[in-house]
Amino acid sequence: MKLHRQLLTAAVVAALFVPAAHAEVAIDVIGGSEITFEGLVQADGNWFDNDLTDLNGGDAGNGKNSEFELRRAELVLKGKGPGNVEWVVGYDAKADKFLDTNLKYKLAGNANHFVQFGQFKQPNSLEELSSTKNNDFISKAAVTNTYAVARRLGGAYSIGDN
Template identity: 30%
Template sequence: MKVLRNCGVAAAVAGLGMALSLPAFAQSPTVNVGGRIHLDAAKYDDDIVPLNDGVLVRRARLGANGTFGDGWGYKVEWDFAENNVAANDLFISYRGLGPGEFKLGQFKVPFGLNELTSSNAIMFIERSLGTEAFADARRLGAGYEHFEGNYGYQAMVYSRRTGSSSTGDQPLGVGGRFVFNPMNDDSGMVHLGIALAYESTDDADSVRFRARPESRAGGSPRLVDTGSIGNASSTLKLGLEAAWMSGPVSVEAEYMLTDVSRGTGNSDVDFSAFHIQGSYVLGGQRSYRGGRFRGVTPGAWELGLRYSWLDLNDGVIAGGEQSNVTLAVNYYATRNVRFMGNIIRVDQDDTGDKPWALAMRAQVSF
């Protein structure tokens, strides 16, 4: 495994070295300052597990992006929410190694349409159960992506997130995603995607999967949780994506499967998740570019409905099974301001816990 890790690091360094050998830095640097503030509130009608009403600064991000040479770019962004300061995107990029873009630093692992859609543009206040449980979000690594015409691909070699700690060798992950658009024109869009992510846990011999009930304000507990799964040697994740859009109507569906390989004397375990969601936009429509959904026409209202399901039970692991149904009403006041409301019906199958949640968000981005 150390050989594979060294190869991955060497490839990243070699790629950067090739880029550095090319003529660059001929242009004056540019700086574009950006940020987002997401303010959430939630009221719960709990059933078995107590859920506390509350408010939350879900995101408070500030950063900058721009260029600093011929083909060179960068992005730095920190999140100041929940009394923590954490790096989000933190990378340099280069367009000059083939037709696509090379990245080095911390950015999102290419896994999951719902995860890769910006939090400024997601249809619901929180992403689906499966996305929270299985998507890796941002990691430190090196990646390459290219989107052209009716197809696109992304690949990444990665390790831990910056700021995380490990008592042994850090894990090594490899991920890839391929997207195909049979149709993407003025008449509509069809999206088909597949993603794979493999990660060796190496000396970090435990993994854990869990999810909140698609609402975080009030410090809502996780109703499904595998706990630490010991003797985990690796994880392999499969993601299947499908989406369709025509005028004001859009539909998205994803299936995720996670296989955990374990050491001698321990059985492998599999967990899975699925969600399907759709919306109708009054006075506008959603946009799509680069293998992911983007924003909605300013001034529009959006009605959304989602069903999500997550199964964290297999063998001796009893993490729980849960399904949610969520109704959304969103108002896009301007290009930079959005108001969101979600009504969530939760069904924890193992315990029979069936709470309700009313979640709201005020969002500003620039």
């Protein structure tokens, strides 16, 4: 719990001192690959009156009238190049699981044809495919959580701009 509180404090301080929100932060070009970093930290905080009933699992008079916890702490490295190759490695430190971890290749001679291998979001619904940072609410709809297939390991062939 102490680690989560320190991480939450660091995230809030970092958010307050960032001049503008950036989707990607360029790191460097290594081996012909332009490497960028993305991060998303979301936390929950509760304040309540704990004088009559114990609401946080301890003594009602312990003076703890609030709780804080990380919802997600996503760290993503992306690379473009060399050539027609793009790659992604994402990890959620809070859930201790890998997110999108894949390799995408733009087929030569075909302007918008792609082959992708690895773990990635399945084309199911707009809410499932969009990033959590772009959602209107902090949680996804119950229908999306019930029926969405989320990320799976496999391969895909796609035609489009991305």
